[in-house]
Amino acid sequence: MFRSFIAGVDYGVRRGRKKVGGHPITRLRHERSPTMTQPVAQPEVVDVDPRTLVLEANVRADADLDPEFIASIKTHGVLTPVLAVRADDGTLNVRAGQRRTLAAVEAGRETIPAYVVQDAGDPARRIVEQMVENDHRRNVRDSDRTAAFKQLHLLGLTASQIAKQTCTKKNHVSAVLEVANSNAATVQAKYDLTLDQAAILAEFDDDAELVEKLTTITLDDPGNLIHAAQRARDERARAALYAQAETALAADNVRVIDLDDDANSAARCIDYLRQANEGEALTVENHATCPGHAAIIVRHGWNEQMTYEPRYYCTDPTANGHEDRWGSAYAEPKKGPMTDEQKAERREVVENNKAWRSAETVRREWLAQFAKRKTAPKGAAAFIATALAGRAYLIEKESQKSHRLAVDWLNIKTEPYRTAEAIESVVDGSSEARAQHIALVLILGSIEDSTGTHTWRSNGSERAYFTALAAWGYTLSDVEKIAQGDA
Structure with missing residues (x-):
């Protein structure tokens, strides 16, 4: 237990100093100062x-x-002796190690090791020694912890055993081991990344190019990592659903086309077509043998409700003997080839819409944690007043319909059309500070419920909302900065 202490004594000998132990204050005791006396020998x-x-x-x-x-103290005891000074009456006073002492009492330890020196009767020394003892302590790096947990795992300890032995939550140990068994562990050690950052990289361990991109973001713009990671998750989910729909079409020998390709500029949806000379309307079944039979894959919904389904087309209706189903007056609008400027604008809209949906997931997860606060943050009262003044719907009776997000964040159980009563019952049992925060969360929930992909195109109409979130600790993504009006 005291090997490090003995090593410290040896170090003192090598340096030509008196054997006063290996505690960090050893050097301080040999400094001469008008306010400090010489140390007492033989600790x-x-x-x-x-x-x-x-x-x-x-x-x-x-x-x-x-x-x-x-x-940890209950399991392993106090491994590093506390620093105590012996008063003239023999009492031992803890100078450094109050946390270890109090924890030992809480844990029911019968004894703890104490490194005892004589009281020099110098208040200035006490303050300096306590500052030095705390200032020069450094926690274990996350990368070192990752390596240590991996070694324990290789020695045969399970995640549960490691959690028990190190007094760490099992889900935290599991997260560390997941990083340890991935390529992200090397990146973590190289750049001294936190566990949360390394865990994100480990999530995409099968995509070296993406990991490299996320690593760059971690180093250059760490606040944006969570947004980039969510965007990557959403892209993977979309790609998987798209591939599933594409595979189903391939099984039916249906080719997938891209309407943005100029070669498909004549393509028309079969819902608007019929056979020539007022023939029967086209369907998937009767058009299946047409040389122009094809499909595009269309997304429906977002996030958990997102699906990809086919919409069937004929690539050249005229050449294949089709005409407008209800006559030219009700025909599907024909679109000519897009200009490069139109294509660029469309790409921007598509990309920002995707970015918005990803940011929405991150933002609402952050708001759910923000709602757990006991008190409202600085500036909340002014924000509430301004929001109520500028948004009449927030104080209308029907506004309780938009409290669906807030009651979820506040974990309020309610029945349909009983939202107001449920909120009131929670407020009645809350402190003034908590009640103000609940009011803030209700307003944030209502504003959030009104946002969508249209918000980033609204010329900063939600500037106050996003500015407030940023002030309270939320990191805005690039598309949210556009919504804020600052990009």
Whole structure:
């Protein structure tokens, strides 16, 4: 247990210093200062009941004892001795290690190791030593933790066993091991990435080009990584659904065409066609043998409701003996070839619409976490007042229909048409600060419910909304910056 302490003593000997131990304050004790006295010789390491220790005044105002830390102390004990000073009456006062001491008491440890020195009676020394002891401590890097968990796993420990031994949540251990067993572990170690960042890279481990792109975003614009990752997930989902629809068409010997291709400029949907000379209307079945029989794949809905379905076309109706089904007055509008400018504009619309849907997923997940706050953030009151003044629908009775997002974020259970009563019951049991935050969430939910792909084209009409979200910690994607009016 005290190998590091002994090593510190040896180091002191090699440096020609007195054997005062390996604690970081060793050097400080040898500094001469008008406000500091010489150290007392012969410190010792003793096992002591933590309940008998007295905590000195500490520069750290809050011990911040989290459950994981207490669990670790309960399982492994205090591995690094606390620094204690012995007062003239023999009392041991904890100078450095109040968290370890308090956690040991909470965990029911009978003894903990203490590195004991004589009290020099210098308040300035106490403050400096406490600052030094905290300032020069560095947490284990996430990449080091990843490597350590992988070694434990290779030694035969399961995720559950690692979680128990290290007092870490099992889902966190599983996430670390997933990174450890991917190429992302190498990237994490090279660039000192956080676990969250490395986990995103590990998710796309089968696509080296995408991982490289996401790594660049992580290094250059880390706040945008979550948006880029969601966009990549959505693109994968779309590609999978599209491929499924394409495979089904190929099984029926139906070729898929691209209407943006000038070679298909004469193509018409069979829903608007019939056989020549007022013949029967075209259907998938009776048009299947036509040389021009083809299809495009059309998306319906977004996210969880998204599907891809075929829409059938004839690539050359005139040559294949078809005419407008209801006469020229009701024919499908014919579109001539698009100009390069029109194509560029259409691509921009398509790309920004896709980006908006991906950003919407990220934004609403963030808002769900934001809703769990106990108090409203700075500027909330002004935002609420301004929103109510400029959006009459927020105070209309029918507005409760748009509270569907807010009640979900606030985890309010309600029946249809009983939303208002459910919200009121939650507010009645809340503090003033929490009630204000609930009001803010209701307004944010209503505004969010009114947004869509049209929002980024609305010339900054939602500037106040997106500016507020950014001020409260949300990272705007590029398309949201357009909606904000700043791009």
